Amino acid sequence: MKKKNLIVFDIDDTLTKSENQHQTAFVEAMVSLGISDINKDWKSYKNMTDSYILKKNYERNFNKEFDCSFMSKFEEKMTEHLLSLPKTSEINGAGEVVNYFMRKTDYAICFATGSLLEPALIKLQQANINFIPNVVETASKFYTREEIVTSAMNKAKKYFGVENFDNIISVGDGIWDLRTAKNLGIHFLGIRNKNLSDFKAEGIKSHIEDWNSFDFNKVQTELGII
Structure with a gap:
């Protein structure tokens, strides 16, 4: 697709x-x-x-x-x-939702993290998350979240052969993820409840507890995409 x-x-x-x-x-x-x-x-x-x-x-x-x-x-x-620490597991439903976007939607995927590269790849591998190394960007090259997300988006354009994406949704659990999305002018979906009060204070439009509660049509409606 x-x-x-x-x-x-x-x-x-x-x-x-x-x-x-x-x-x-x-x-x-x-x-x-x-x-x-x-x-x-x-x-x-x-x-x-x-x-x-x-x-x-x-x-x-x-x-x-x-x-x-x-x-x-x-x-x-x-x-x-x-x-040396206990292995990383997935957030409930994460592996399934990554596969869903790749196989059943017109959404490309990429990964943008404040982690350094090798630790990031290890965590994805341990949690059995399917990922494309070419579209992973980390803090190994950049100091700011904005730089990391922008680079990840550019990598996705190159990998998927897309000049410009119609809609871009960033997903994260931290208030810094929301602020980065705002600074870059892209949509944001918050996940998990630990920063929910901060999210609400900054006017978040769409939030889920984990991937098992993910309803993509609902998210797109809340974000004004459909």
């Missing part, structure tokens, strides 16, 4: 139950590489991405400008820690 629209999936706690494993591996990797004074108030950061948070804590601890060559060493160490 020709793809005319696009859905952009966040990964952690949108498709995979991985927030705890991710944060544990992230902090352990920093500590093991000499970053011990860590600001764990994640919502206090201007950009909610692994690369930006790592940069700020690196500069906080070593009192010097972030050395980009440190990123690959950190990613390797974080991957080691992640693999």
Whole structure:
């Protein structure tokens, strides 16, 4: 089926139950590489991405400008820690819904996450989520969510051979996901209830508890697509 629209999936706690494993591996990797004074108030950061948070804590601890060559060493160490933790499982119904979009709709898919690349791929693999590596974008190259989502959308255009998508829906569980979608002028579907009060405070139009409660016609109606 020709793809005319696009859905952009966040990964952690949108498709995979991985927030705890991710944060544990992230902090352990920093500590093991000499970053011990860590600001764990994640919502206090201007950009909610692994690369930006790592940069700020690196500069906080070593009192010097972030050395980009440190990123690959950190990613390797974080991957080691992640693999030592219990495996990631899917958010209820996530694997089925990804297959649904690919096989039964005119929506292309891509993945945009604030995680670094290797940990992101491991979480998708452990949760048995079908994904296309060519349309995954992460914080390994970018500091901001806007850059990550924009790059993921561009990758999807190239992969699916689409000059412009008619409609783009971003899906995420965090308030930063909603704000990114607003900044980029695309639709947003919120998932899970942990940030529901924040979502409502910012006027979210469509929200689901998990993928088992997903009704795509209802979502599109709420977003004004149909």
